[in-house]
Structure formats: C-alpha cells, structure tokens
Amino acid sequence: MSDTNLPLAGIKVIDFTGVQAGPACTQLLAWFGADVLKVERPGVGDVTRRQLRDFPDLDALYFTMLNSNKRSLELDTKTPEGKAIMEKLIREADVLVENFGPGAMDRMGFTWEHLQELNPRLVFGSVKGFNEQSSYSDIKVYENVAQCAGGAASTTGFWDGPPTISAAALGDSNTGMHLAIGILTALMGRAKTGKGQKVSVSMQDAVINLCRVKLRDQQRLEHVGYLEEYPQYPHGTFTDVVPRGGNAGGGGQPGWILKCKGWETDPNAYIYFTVQEQDWGPTCQAIGKPEWADDPAYATARARQPHIFQIFDEIEHWLADKTKFEAVNILRKFDVPCAPVLNMKEIAYDPTLRASETIVEVEQKKRGKFLTVGSPIKFSSFTPAITGAPLLGEHTDEVLARLGYSAGDIARLREKKVV
Numbered sequence: 001m002s003d004t005n006l007p008l009a010g011i012k013v014i015d016f017t018g019v020q021a022g023p024a025c026t027q028l029l030a031w032f033g034a035d036v037l038k039v040e041r042p043g044v045g046d047v048t049r050r051q052l053r054d055f056p057d058l059d060a061l062y063f064t065m066l067n068s069n070k071r072s073l074e075l076d077t078k079t080p081e082g083k084a085i086m087e088k089l090i091r092e093a094d095v096l097v098e099n100f101g102p103g104a105m106d107r108m109g110f111t112w113e114h115l116q117e118l119n120p121r122l123v124f125g126s127v128k129g130f131n132e133q134s135s136y137s138d139i140k141v142y143e144n145v146a147q148c149a150g151g152a153a154s155t156t157g158f159w160d161g162p163p164t165i166s167a168a169a170l171g172d173s174n175t176g177m178h179l180a181i182g183i184l185t186a187l188m189g190r191a192k193t194g195k196g197q198k199v200s201v202s203m204q205d206a207v208i209n210l211c212r213v214k215l216r217d218q219q220r221l222e223h224v225g226y227l228e229e230y231p232q233y234p235h236g237t238f239t240d241v242v243p244r245g246g247n248a249g250g251g252g253q254p255g256w257i258l259k260c261k262g263w264e265t266d267p268n269a270y271i272y273f274t275v276q277e278q279d280w281g282p283t284c285q286a287i288g289k290p291e292w293a294d295d296p297a298y299a300t301a302r303a304r305q306p307h308i309f310q311i312f313d314e315i316e317h318w319l320a321d322k323t324k325f326e327a328v329n330i331l332r333k334f335d336v337p338c339a340p341v342l343n344m345k346e347i348a349y350d351p352t353l354r355a356s357e358t359i360v361e362v363e364q365k366k367r368g369k370f371l372t373v374g375s376p377i378k379f380s381s382f383t384p385a386i387t388g389a390p391l392l393g394e395h396t397d398e399v400l401a402r403l404g405y406s407a408g409d410i411a412r413l414r415e416k417k418v419v
Ligand code: CAO
Pocket: 018, 019, 020, 021, 022, 039, 040, 041, 042, 075, 076, 077, 078, 099, 100, 101, 102, 103, 104, 105, 107, 108, 127, 128, 129, 139, 140, 141, 142, 143, 172
C-alpha cells in the first residue's frame, strides 16, 4: 500500500513530545500513515537524542526507536516568532500531542482554551504523570514513578523482597498506546460532530488499567481473607493488602518459572509452566507422571494447591535434562500453556519475529542499520513500513517554505535562533 493510501494518510499531527510516553503515541500514528511533525528546541531537540548514546555525536537508539517515520522542525516556541509559527501549524493540524511537565503548555501560552480558538477541530492529546484530580498532579513523572503510583511495583517481585519495577514500559509506552486509542476515538468523534476535544491520559491511570487483576485480588482478599493462587496460600499469611506473588499465574491457572537444563550457568534457562485445569491429564502424561491424573491428592486444583511447589519441584526433575526449547517442544504437544524465557539476544535475532516484522532492521541517516520494533498490531491490508527517525531540524526549511517563509526569512529566523 502506498503512503497516501495508509489509513491515517492526510492526518496532520504536531508532535510536541519528548522522552518516551508521548513519542511512542505519535510514532504509532506515524506508522499508520499520519504526517507527524516533531517540534523540537533548536540545537537541543528531544532529550533522548543524547541519552545513553552508543556512539558519540549520533542520535541515541533511545531516540531513533521512538521517532521513526516522523519529520523534525527546530522551533523555539517561547519566542514571539516561534509562537506565531506554532500557531500557524496548529491552525492546519488535526492533532497536537504533548507530554511536558505540569503547566508547561500554559506557561508557553498554549492553554486548551487558546488551542480551541486557534482550531476548534483540533484533537489535543496530553500525557501527565497524574490526572487533574490527583493530589500529585503537580509532580513530574518518569516510568518507574508511575509504576510505583499505579500499583505495579507493590504487586511485582517476591514477598521477601522490596517492591519491584517491571522492565516493560508500563508507565511510558503503555500510556502512549492509551493516548493513541484516545486520539483515534476523538478523530472518529470529530467526523460526527466537526469538533475536536482534549484527550488526557495520566501515567498512573494507564498503569492502574493494566493492574486491574490486582484490584480484583484486593476485593477478593477483603471478601475471603486469602488468595488461593498466590504462593502464600495455604501455608503463609495474608494481610489486608494484595501481596507480591513472585512468578505465580495471575488467573485461575497456577504457574511458575521452572529451571531447565543449563540453569546453573545460563540465567535464562527457564520456562514458564502453567498447570491448566482442563488439561491436567495430558499434563501428567507429558511430565511422566501419569499416576497423578487420578490420584485424589493431585486430581483437582484445590487438592494440588497445598503442595503445588512440590509438584513444580517434580516437574523441574523432569526438565533437568531438557533445554528450555526441547521442553517446550514436548509440552506443546500436550497442550500445556508454556514458553521459553527468551533473553533479548534471542528476541533480537529470532527469524520468525523478523519475518512478522515485529522486529525490523532500519536504515538511519548517519548511523546506518539498527534494530527496532515494528508494529505489534497486524493488519490484513497493509504492514506499516518502518523508516528511520529524522535528524534534528531535518525538515525545518521544507516546513517553513510551505508556510510561506522565504529563504531570507528562514536565514533571519535561524540567526535569531528561533529555528
Ligand atoms: N521551545 C521552547 N521551549 C520548549 C520547547 C520548545 N520547542 N520544548 C519544550 N520547551 C520547554 C517547556 O516549555 C518547559 O519550559 P518551562 O519549564 O519553563 O515551562 C521546558 O522546556 C522543559 O519541559 P519539561 O518540564 O517537560 O521537561 P523536564 O525535563 O523538566 O521534565 C518530564 C521531563 C518527562 C519529567 C516532564 O516532561 C513530565 O513530567 N512530563 C509528563 C509526564 C511524562 O510524559 N513523562 C514521561 C516521560 S518518559 O519517561
């Protein structure tokens, strides 16, 4: 499918975002065909251009992996001329997205009221750490702060260790994905009403949305005093707060991470093993314990739970001479829900993830080839083509010329460091 036929072709997005939460949202819109213009501080740009660099002077992978398929305009929106250019862009845009610290947009003069005056059809997407009603709404927030405020940290990790952060970007990219859904919804709404609206997503709220099963567990705990799928049941103790459950399954099917051949030297020689209620019989066959299938001490979930770790120990004996891949290849034939614990190297070089374009190799100006994520959303009529990220200000001249600025005007603006 050519770029002009992509579903979001013709949608103009001003990407006034930085770091991860905002850029992840606008990158998704760009993949699906929107014209996404990143507005960045002259000479500085998105802070991630310089964060965790692997080569001196090159845009860092942190930046290139969150800003593919976009264009870049250098613009100081705090100067009168810069503000006037931004207003021209807003007048003709469909979407404006920002994720600055609390109050920054208002301080620049871009209040929601002013944005509506400039363009009543504008969909304005905004990310903050906390929502407007929150008593923490004045606080700046990064990923791990959101994971702590959103319930993820208190419920992740082991009961005898501290609250733990997940490596998955529950606060950042997850919030960006929520915002993208909100923006697309507002665009659908605009098609009916002709009016834009403000779409706000807080990082705390987005994390809470993903922690809904823990909110389920809090209520179950209050009703019955225990949580039977947690390792604390039945021998440990429960308080009135959802505990950390280690690697226990979060649904009705118990599971755990189990050692495979080589675990002594390879920190990822493990599989996730699920004891699925409806497939207990085949599971017993798979692990060489057919006698457990009808044994009353093993045959029901309730009977197994008091000695579930003994059962996992036995399964680990069975796994001792099998690699994680060999084990999964056997277990899959018996319908056991399982997977190897894949390390990032295995993911980076997995040929099937390359074939599905979930992981893609992209050409980046100055850098050359690098690996990044492709769209995890697969469509039947197109596959988003992932391109490189823009250099800082790569499209400044082209954008200003289209707005009617002459080469002389642009040179003057550059001299005054407006662009
Ligand atoms: N021209 C002129 N000024 C610009 C500009 C431009 N093109 N782009 C940004 N600025 C200004 C902002 O207006 C702001 O100025 P003031 O503080 O004077 O109002 C300033 O740059 C810095 O903005 P900031 O507060 O967003 O930056 P920070 O580095 O201090 O904080 C962060 C970063 C992420 C903590 C904060 O932006 C935040 O809390 N954002 C909301 C939550 C969020 O999205 N976090 C996700 C981050 S991903 O981990």
